[in-house]
Amino acid sequence: MTPAITIDGISKCYQLGLRAEKYLTLRDTIMAAIKAPLRRMAGLAGRGPEQGQFWALKDVSFDVKRGEVIGIIGRNGAGKSTLLKILSRITEPTEGRARLRGRVSSLLEVGTGFHPELTGRENIYLNGAILGMRKAEIDRKFDEIVAFAETEQFLDTPVKRYSSGMHVRLAFAVAAHLEPEILIIDEVLAVGDQEFQKKCLGRIQQIAEGDGRTVLFVSHNMNSVNRLCDRAVYLRNGRLVSIGPTADVVTEYMNSAMETQEVDLLARPRFRGLAPSIAGFTCSPARNAQHVASGAPVVFRLDLNVTEPIRNASVTVMFSNDQGYRILGISSRCEGELSTLAIGKQSVCCEVEKLPLAAGRYIVDLEIFSGSKVADYIQHATVIDVQFGDYFGNGRTLFSFEGSVLTRSRWTFQ
Amino acid sequence: MNLTAPSMQAEPPLIDRPPDSPAPLAPSEPTDTPEFEIRAHRGWVAIDFQELMHYRELLYFFAWRDVKVRYKQTMLGAAWAIIQPVLNVIIQTVIFGTVAGFASKLPAELRARHIPYSLFNYAGILPWMLFATGCTGGGTSLMNQQNLLTKIYFPRLFVPTAVVGAALVDMAISFSVFFVLMACYGVVPSWTVIFIPLLVLLTAMAASGMAYLFSSLTVTYRDFRFLLPFMVSTWQFCSPVGYPLDPRRQWIRWLLRVNPMYGIINAYRSALLGQHWDFPALAMSIAEVAGILLFGMYYFKKTERRFADLA
Numbered sequence: 062m063t064p065a066i067t068i069d070g071i072s073k074c075y076q077l078g079l080r081a082e083k084y085l086t087l088r089d090t091i092m093a094a095i096k097a098p099l100r101r102m103a104g105l106a107g108r109g110p111e112q113g114q115f116w117a118l119k120d121v122s123f124d125v126k127r128g129e130v131i132g133i134i135g136r137n138g139a140g141k142s143t144l145l146k147i148l149s150r151i152t153e154p155t156e157g158r159a160r161l162r163g164r165v166s167s168l169l170e171v172g173t174g175f176h177p178e179l180t181g182r183e184n185i186y187l188n189g190a191i192l193g194m195r196k197a198e199i200d201r202k203f204d205e206i207v208a209f210a211e212t213e214q215f216l217d218t219p220v221k222r223y224s225s226g227m228h229v230r231l232a233f234a235v236a237a238h239l240e241p242e243i244l245i246i247d248e249v250l251a252v253g254d255q256e257f258q259k260k261c262l263g264r265i266q267q268i269a270e271g272d273g274r275t276v277l278f279v280s281h282n283m284n285s286v287n288r289l290c291d292r293a294v295y296l297r298n299g300r301l302v303s304i305g306p307t308a309d310v311v312t313e314y315m316n317s318a319m320e321t322q323e324v325d326l327l328a329r330p331r332f333r334g335l336a337p338s339i340a341g342f343t344c345s346p347a348r349n350a351q352h353v354a355s356g357a358p359v360v361f362r363l364d365l366n367v368t369e370p371i372r373n374a375s376v377t378v379m380f381s382n383d384q385g386y387r388i389l390g391i392s393s394r395c396e397g398e399l400s401t402l403a404i405g406k407q408s409v410c411c412e413v414e415k416l417p418l419a420a421g422r423y424i425v426d427l428e429i430f431s432g433s434k435v436a437d438y439i440q441h442a443t444v445i446d447v448q449f450g451d452y453f454g455n456g457r458t459l460f461s462f463e464g465s466v467l468t469r470s471r472w473t474f475q
Numbered sequence: 476m477n478l479t480a481p482s483m484q485a486e487p488p489l490i491d492r493p494p495d496s497p498a499p500l501a502p503s504e505p506t507d508t509p510e511f512e513i514r515a516h517r518g519w520v521a522i523d524f525q526e527l528m529h530y531r532e533l534l535y536f537f538a539w540r541d542v543k544v545r546y547k548q549t550m551l552g553a554a555w556a557i558i559q560p561v562l563n564v565i566i567q568t569v570i571f572g573t574v575a576g577f578a579s580k581l582p583a584e585l586r587a588r589h590i591p592y593s594l595f596n597y598a599g600i601l602p603w604m605l606f607a608t609g610c611t612g613g614g615t616s617l618m619n620q621q622n623l624l625t626k627i628y629f630p631r632l633f634v635p636t637a638v639v640g641a642a643l644v645d646m647a648i649s650f651s652v653f654f655v656l657m658a659c660y661g662v663v664p665s666w667t668v669i670f671i672p673l674l675v676l677l678t679a680m681a682a683s684g685m686a687y688l689f690s691s692l693t694v695t696y697r698d699f700r701f702l703l704p705f706m707v708s709t710w711q712f713c714s715p716v717g718y719p720l721d722p723r724r725q726w727i728r729w730l731l732r733v734n735p736m737y738g739i740i741n742a743y744r745s746a747l748l749g750q751h752w753d754f755p756a757l758a759m760s761i762a763e764v765a766g767i768l769l770f771g772m773y774y775f776k777k778t779e780r781r782f783a784d785l786a
Contacts, residue, residue: 075784150513150628152783158514165511173626176540178547183540190536191629219547 063162065243065275066125066148070157073118073143073299117143118299120157127162128273132280132290132307134314136440138330140299141279145169145247148277163242163275166193170247172232177221181212181231184220188235202238209264210234230257237264244268247279265289281440283311283385308384315383315424326427326439327366338402338437339427340366344445347412354450355419355458355467361391361411363427371402371431376409379426380418380445382465387426389418389466394430402429419458419465420449520776522632530630537637542644556648563600564656568593571717581719582750590748591660597653598744599716601646602678606685606736608642609635610707613686617694617782624694624782631779632772635686639679646675653747665749674742681735681764687771691778694785715740732756735763 118140125131133141146152148159149167174191175184185206189199199206207213210231212223220228246265262285269276269289280286286293286307293310295302297317303310327340341364350357361378375394381387391411393399423445429437452458452467459467546552571592572578578592585595613635617624620634650671657664693699714736731737732753738760744750 146625146783147513150511151625153515153780154513155515158512161511161513162509164509167627170626174623176544178544179540183543187536187540190533191623191627193530193629196532 062127064124065127065129065162066277067160068124068148068157069122069159071118071121071144071147071154071159072116072156073140073147073152074155075115075117116299118147118154118296121296121299121301122157123294123301123304125275125277127275129292130269130276130278130290132278132286132293132310133296134280134283134286134293134311135296135302136330137281137332138298139296141296142169142247143299144296145245145277145279149245161243164193164240165243165245166236166239166241167245168192168236168247169245171229171236175220175228175232178219180219181216181223184231185235188232192236192239193241194239198240206234206238209237209260226257233257233261233264237261237268241274243275243277245277262289283315283381284387287311287385311385312383315381315385326442329439329442332435332438335435335437336368338365338367338369338371338429339439339442340364340406342425342427342442344425344443352448353416353445354448355417356415356450356452356454359413359416361413363409363411365402365407365409365429367402367404367407370404371429371436373399373430373432374402374436375399375430376411377428377430378411379428380423381426383422383424388423415452416447416450417452417467418447419452419461419467420447421461421465422446423465516780520779522772522776523630527630527632530633533629534633534637534640537633538640538644541637541641545641556645557652559645560597560600560604560649560652563604564593564597567596567600567717572596575718577718585744585748585750588662588749590662594653594657594660594662594748595719595744596717597656598747599714599740601649601653602674602739602743603711603714603716603736604649605639605642605646605675605678606682606739607707607711608645609639609679609682609684609686610689610710611703612642613638613682614689614693614703615700616686617690618697618700631782632687632775635690635775636683639682639686642682643675643679662748664747665745667746667749670746671743674739674746677761677764678739680768681739681760684764684767684769684771687775688767691775691782694782695778710734710736732759735760735767739764 121140121144133144135141143152145167146169147154148161149165149169151167151169172188174188176187179187185203186196186199190196207216210227210233212227212231215223215227220231223231265276265278266289268274276289278286278289290307292305293307293314294304295310295314302317303313325340326342327337329337331337343362343364344353345360345362346352346354347358347360350359353359363376375392375398377390377392377394379387379391380389391413393409393411424441425443425445427437427439427442428435449458453469459465546555549555551558568578581590581592581595616634616638617631623629623634624631654664689699689703693703713731713734715731732755738753738756738758741750741753742757742760745752
């Protein structure tokens, strides 16, 4: 059977200055026209014109079978979003070509095209039309969409009066009722409350399981990639590193994340809209412990360089295993420790009496919240090797397949 | 961006499917599915009319949104659609008609029919408003929709087109006010009023052409955001919107006819008020509008592929 998507040598090149400045001015173009002959001379003289070019994607090729759910993973800035933009025809590749066989819908952002002045009802129609639905199709699905979004009583209220949660629910509901043959989704699950996220994930699974739908799914959440995808593609610096069964590719991705790259966490790419404030992270054995070991006291230290004050700040340190599953989180919020972080350099220390992790390698993600809003977030900040330690005080521990989080317990056999 | 959809020609499953039947799903009939090729395009790109037809409802929704949103949170609401042209006419009648004294310089055949200056002026404002909205509103439309451009695919040509569509709704309201005003003055429209739909079409084409050209220019060169208002008001002074232009010297007349709006505005007055038809000027306008529209469309299509990267 012919694949639903054939991607053949796709590359995308951005002019660096062009991207940063966002737009050209007439003056730039006139100046460029004047400078062009000079630059051409410089090019001949050996200083290549290649300067200032950035390849967001370079020579990416793979096929997606009909009915397959494929996950695209990689760090921020790996080219995942660029690939989705090219496949959704928002932007053209610089080189290469792709063939898509089927009706395509893409969902790169929830609520694109919502107009704040229009009511919920009006926005359902507008957004539906923008996503490529016919009016008759929207009429038919209208009740279903409203029921899914749980916003019946606000249908005739302008969307600008909606809470952000309601806004997202309505937006996702419209998108979730598309009937494409190929669905392209980017990170939309990163929004909304826990309950609704679960509903969205369920809906995507439902779409994916529907007859022969092909889904391309970009996510940073390895749990959902593991759960939803048959195969995964791992991109790094715009190049395809590997493609294959999800579990293998995720493991490879998590392992390569362990070859820690930049130590300077400030320089790491963040999600859009986040102001970097986490500058460094160390995990060291505390007091008389020799190394970071199960059951031993340990100190986590975050070095911060805050550029905008963060109110009601809480810090969470999260641990994932090499399968990408997050298995342990330690948060100052749970201890009731909220404080305001002022502008400037400072550090946050967290002491754990007995590290409840079994021996092994763990990937650490760091997050700073301001209330319930994310202020900064770093994935794969570092990797820690937890040594074997005597957590239970009797030299015993779990088998690795039994789990990796340790806790004391009392047993009665009768 | 252009799409090649070879399988669509064999059997167009998307375009003419009755709205109530569910989408035919891929695996059962794989030959039915549209096939797109994505690649880099260079040079001029053809317009995919089949795709525009498929998305035609979106054009309607965009125009509908613009009309709906325009008067939200105003106390007078849609009444503004009537107040705006009326105020315009009053101001221009006072300034051009009375202060500048153009009222006494109306063409002889209009004076013979007792056409007041305000009607003369209004007949010029009608096409001018549509054209000016196409230039300024249409010109900034893409820039104002950046979010859409970078997040979703749809025929981008519809964004500026919808602005002209919404302006047509305003024009319809202006027309009804115009006819009420005519009745108040007891002026009977000339039979040539039946040509008005054709003239509106011509004006809309001119407005669309300018909207295509300036919207793609504004996305790339933000300078046009500031240039456009000056350009439009200068253009208005060069067009006979507020004053009668009937110069004696033949060469000045030919110079004025270079402005496509000259022929259009005069044709409105001929059709509505019975001013003599300036057919050479109208023919020139038609030719120029065709040129503007084609060039605007093709320039738009040529630069379209950059929009998402620039916006």
